[in-house]
Amino acid sequence: MPPDGRSASRVRTFPLIAPSVGVLLVWMIVPLAMTLWFSFRRYNLLNPMLTGFAGLNNYRFLIRDPALPAILITTVVIVLAILLITISAGVVLAVVFNSGFPGQGIARVLMISPFFVMPTVSALIWKNLLMHPVNGLFAGVMRGLGFTAIDWFGSWPLSSIIIIVSWEWLPFAFLILLTALQSLDEEQLEAARLDGAGSLAVFFFIQVPHMARAISVLVMMETIFLLGIFAEIYVTTAGGPGIATTNLPFLIYQRALLAFNVGSASAAGVIAIILANVMAALLIRTIARRLDV
């Protein structure tokens, strides 16, 4: 806290904060205004004859779409499932990696590598080289062991997407949790052990609470990115079968780049903005409070 008065500090910090706020404001408002404008118009790139005001038609067709609730649920399920997987696996891995073992540095490099891989590339690897039910590696292993191969994208489409994206985000969760854990005071741990606490007790009562803050950060950061998952769906299932793996970004993509219906895509975009702000209000605020911002 600055010792001097609030007004004085506001004057000083303004020029420092203004550039960030300014550019983001432009970046947000200009496309937003255009999106809002388009969402009330009849505007299809492929049909220049179609012009004029659509009134609420774009929204009406969107809301009436019987698939919309399912798509919103899928959007949220993807986020929650991946959060759960990456954070719980990340916590365990962080504790394991924190114990110090031979070759730890190299093992850590292997752990974090997926984070550097482009989403399109990782989706392509998983789809064609690993999960393919005939010539993929998993199918080969399953058959080698005498089982029938799993038809990943047919029988478990949403789970397959969640597995792929979790693989991409586990390194990020792992890194942040490991860093948090490494800051844990050794003396505190020793004291607990001397008091007779077992490994499990140390894990649940000291290590996990110590990582709580890092977990909050992860929930927030990952949510931001996971709400926008697109490339992995595009490459693997194209939103299907049916609408099993269609989330909101993919729906907008279908409207904007398959139908080239800018009006309808913009209406979906406006809904996405509202959803984003609801999420921001609910989730981020509670977490930010925990982080005592």
Next chain:
Amino acid sequence: MNRFKTQLAGGIAWIIAILNFFPIFWMLLASFKSEVEAVQTPPLFFFHPTLANYRDIFALQDYAGYAFNSIAISVLATLLMLLVAVPAAFAMAFYPGRYTRDILLWMLSTKMLPAVGVLVPIYLLSRDLGLLDTRTALVIIDFLSNLPIAVWMLFTFFRETPKDIIEASRIDGAGVGQTILYVLLPLVAPGIASTALLSIILCWNEAFWSLNLTAHNAAPLTAFIASFSAPQGLFWARLSAASVLAIAPILVFGWISQRQLVRGLTFGAVK
């Protein structure tokens, strides 16, 4: 007992690490196979490696040109981001006002708008500003999309820095600029470094805008990948080789810089 536990943990850690890395390794392996070997059942672990896929790729596409664009865009966007984000994070961390939290949260919420929803507006704007197929357009977009995360990361890092040092230097009569430059920067260098590294990784992997706003001149490696994915016919081996080429620079860069990356990825958790 304790030693056994450590060994057990080490063993588990190694197994998980190897499994986790395996998809990348498997792709590397596929890149040295022939197309027929790449789709063979059961999958082949031992085969006669060939460099043909890599040769084909270099003959077809100007890899260096794509790689140059990727590097230029990532680095420039990151520099621009630091220039704008560091002062903002500094101000918010050291002189928080009534609206600091709202500003931060609002910044993060701008990241939640799916890019595909604003494609047409951004495309029309880029066209009217003459920015289609320019590196400038991608630098600006990457800069803006990483700015919220960067401000947040830097903010949490700065907040952990002891404030009395700053106050001391202020009393000594140093201006805000000098305070940042000589007192704060050395202290927060790890945070800035890891923010920059994260930004470079995110820029490098950005595919949506790079594909939709470029044609030839500004196309980075994500567009390079799109020229090898899913043509008619067998393509898995060649695509694997192209993917290896596209991710190799950032992967090696990530390995080298992982210590720096880790040091700053604390988000305020380390005292």
Next chain:
Amino acid sequence: MRQHLVPHALAGLALAAGLLATTAFTATAATITIATVNNSQMVEMQKLAPIWEKATGNKINWVVLEENVLRQRVTTDISTKSGQFDILTIGSYETPIWGKQHWLVALDDFPAAYDMNDVFPSVRQALTESGHLYAVPFYAESSFTFYRKDLFDKAGLTMPAQPKYSEIQGFADKFTDRAHQQYGICLRGKPGWGENMAYLDTLVNTYGGRWFDEKWNPQLNTKPWHDALSFYIDLMRKDGPPGANSNGFNENQALFATGHCAIWIDATSGAGLLYDKNQSQVADKVAFTAAPIARVPNGSHWFWAWAMAIPTTSKNVAVAKSFLQWSTSRDYIELVGKTDGWTVVPPGTRASTYENPDYLKAAPFAGFVKTAIMTADLNHPTAEKVPYTGIQYVAIPEFQAIGTTVGQMVAAALTGQMSVDEALKQAQASVTATMQQAGYTQ
């Protein structure tokens, strides 16, 4: 023109240089940007293009992308009049739609030496709108049936010249051996208007169905659709490979080339690779026949052409034209034949290709492909009258979206997430809404 004086027997390079001499003086040196798909024929063109560049002094910037990305990219470019490209690679679906909007330069003035009459009339017609040719064909394809001759011989069976779907089902049942990962039939299942719907449309056509009646009312809740979809799903569940809902052309071709499929009904352009010993494990075992028929012959096999067009926003129309005259010429086909072998020349566009003894020798499937292309009637794709053209697509702007949404429903029915009735009901509702929104129906 001069190129007629050049004897065809000359070596490829000399021939190309001679041809280029004619086009060179029509345009001044410039840099043009060409957007194209990454299919092997186009990649070949990219490899040979330096010959044209050298001869004319022009330079080409290539933008090579996978099909879906390319389509998005060129559509946003042309519909916003951004002018990033001088030549676009588009299909027979886009050409008439974009031509109608006057987004493309009419290509009616190609010189006599180009020999437009050598281009199959059906192909030209597919690229013509209101009397103007808006794109020139690079290669064209239809669909037919691939099968494994060795398996048929072993079982003492023969594939009829014009199979019926009931017969195909019988064969597929016999050849399915899941324990050895051998599947009686491979068909497209990956959702998309150019993926599973391309195949399914031909099936619906031959079952006597149609997308719309003459007043643009969607017909997806009719019996032919129901029968066709039920047949497809029964067949695929029983005799198809696992994961069929993510198999498109490529995935099926890979399965066939590695010996997992006994029968595969798909694009004729798939033949080249299957006959190539370096890429196919069944090169000496593959055979082909016409696409099967169910109830009516109409629209049982599709037509598709990859063509090249010039957007009206191009600032280098003359140079772009000169490139098209080179890359879709008879001499270009010959050049590919001589440099890379005759199996890989761009097929399906010119009568002269199918008169060339070298090609006929290298491509045993040539005659079938030609017949299939010539008999695919875009203007009468269905048994009943329809207001649209196109066999495996409907040539209206809304079809990409419609086809893909319906494709999703079909894939859901295939994986058992929806029943056939439910899928068609939802598809009908969705198509009806889209058509209303676009103003075709009230």
